Amino acid sequence: MAEITKELVLKALSTVEDPDLKKDLVSLGMIEDLKIDGNKVSFSVVLTTPACPLKEIIKRNCENALFEQVSEDIDSDIFMTSNVTTIRDNAPLLPSVKNIIAVASGKGGVGKSTVAANLAVSLAKKGAKVGLIDADIFGPSVPTMFNCEHEQPGVVERMGKNMIVPIQQYGVKLISIGFLAPADNAVVWRGPMASSALKQFLSDTVWGELDYLLIDLPPGTSDIHLTLVQSVPVTGAVVVSTPQKVALIDAQKGVAMFKQPQINVPVLGIVENMAYFTPEELPNNKYYIFGEGGGRNLAEKFDVPFLGQIPIVQSIRESGDNGYPAVLKDDVTAASFSELAESLAQQVAIRNANQDKTKVVEIKA
Numbered sequence: 001m002a003e004i005t006k007e008l009v010l011k012a013l014s015t016v017e018d019p020d021l022k023k024d025l026v027s028l029g030m031i032e033d034l035k036i037d038g039n040k041v042s043f044s045v046v047l048t049t050p051a052c053p054l055k056e057i058i059k060r061n062c063e064n065a066l067f068e069q070v071s072e073d074i075d076s077d078i079f080m081t082s083n084v085t086t087i088r089d090n091a092p093l094l095p096s097v098k099n100i101i102a103v104a105s106g107k108g109g110v111g112k113s114t115v116a117a118n119l120a121v122s123l124a125k126k127g128a129k130v131g132l133i134d135a136d137i138f139g140p141s142v143p144t145m146f147n148c149e150h151e152q153p154g155v156v157e158r159m160g161k162n163m164i165v166p167i168q169q170y171g172v173k174l175i176s177i178g179f180l181a182p183a184d185n186a187v188v189w190r191g192p193m194a195s196s197a198l199k200q201f202l203s204d205t206v207w208g209e210l211d212y213l214l215i216d217l218p219p220g221t222s223d224i225h226l227t228l229v230q231s232v233p234v235t236g237a238v239v240v241s242t243p244q245k246v247a248l249i250d251a252q253k254g255v256a257m258f259k260q261p262q263i264n265v266p267v268l269g270i271v272e273n274m275a276y277f278t279p280e281e282l283p284n285n286k287y288y289i290f291g292e293g294g295g296r297n298l299a300e301k302f303d304v305p306f307l308g309q310i311p312i313v314q315s316i317r318e319s320g321d322n323g324y325p326a327v328l329k330d331d332v333t334a335a336s337f338s339e340l341a342e343s344l345a346q347q348v349a350i351r352n353a354n355q356d357k358t359k360v361v362e363i364k365a
């Protein structure tokens, strides 16, 4: 058997592509800790997200390349790890938060909060460090959806300033106005107060290191959206819609808002929620009660990715009300949220590899 060298191994691995980033693993700098001992080869493949849906495929492609191009006697030990990418280097605010992701919709009640909560929990379950800001100051839903309505965040002093400590639930760091003000008080909030509450969530909260900070936005295109894009560079936005025409028309406005040249926040994709009805006892039957294909058509029209469909299922509503996100269960509904989280992580990685930094929006008076 010819000697196995690092050069031979790297040459073989340079024929394996990351299917999303469309470059080989060696040029992408994804191979680390390469060790060779006789016919034993071990190394790590550092992916761009722990939620990578292609993890197993990439691993198999590496094994095949080594077997075919280096030696049939090779005994490879491949560790699949990750280091989430960011375009937010040197950000003055939240420097250790790698990606800020806005979850928006045009129309109210289409399931933004449900989608945001399940995405957050799913990404955390897959090993990412995740935070979720409930930016719906007038109608917070995070406390209910995470079953922590009666919790109060702690306060710590950092460099002479009082900072809020987020609540942790199901592996996600959470902040919501619902933790700070009693629910029946929220109605008296005015627009500027709501914006300053969001600013506090961004600047006066101890988030620590996060891979993904999701922002559950209120419906429509409000001051809160502007406050967000003016305060921090946003990696991208997820737009949630249901398949009805009225919701899709409003979702278009949401997509158009992020795409405006002055805002210029990349749309990471469209989520079609309540896409079809599936009776729990007949999981293979799909009834497109609100129409079919609307989300995908919208994505095609605006040339943005289509992230996936979530069915309308009674248990999703119950999970939200009971404070136990649907993705924590072990059923087809959980799988649809899990796949959605993988699509999102994939789009974040692609965006970070291919696009320019998002700039903070400056509004001139």
Ligand SMILES: Nc1ncnc2c1ncn2[C@@H]1O[C@H](COP(=O)(O)OP(=O)(O)OP(=O)(O)O)[C@@H](O)[C@H]1O
Pocket: 105, 107, 108, 109, 110, 111, 112, 113, 114, 115, 136, 139, 141, 217, 218, 219, 273, 274, 310, 311, 312, 313, 314, 316, 317, 318, 320, 321
């Ligand atoms: N896929 C689904 N299947 C069943 N019920 C759902 C689904 N998605 C959301 N719901 C339910 O629909 C209602 C509205 O959802 P949610 O609060 O997530 O919407 P929203 O867009 O955040 O609303 P708002 O605009 O008020 O913030 C909730 O009762 C939720 O449990």
Ligand SMILES: [Mg+2]
Pocket: 112, 113, 114, 136, 141, 216, 217, 218
């Ligand atoms: Mg909501």
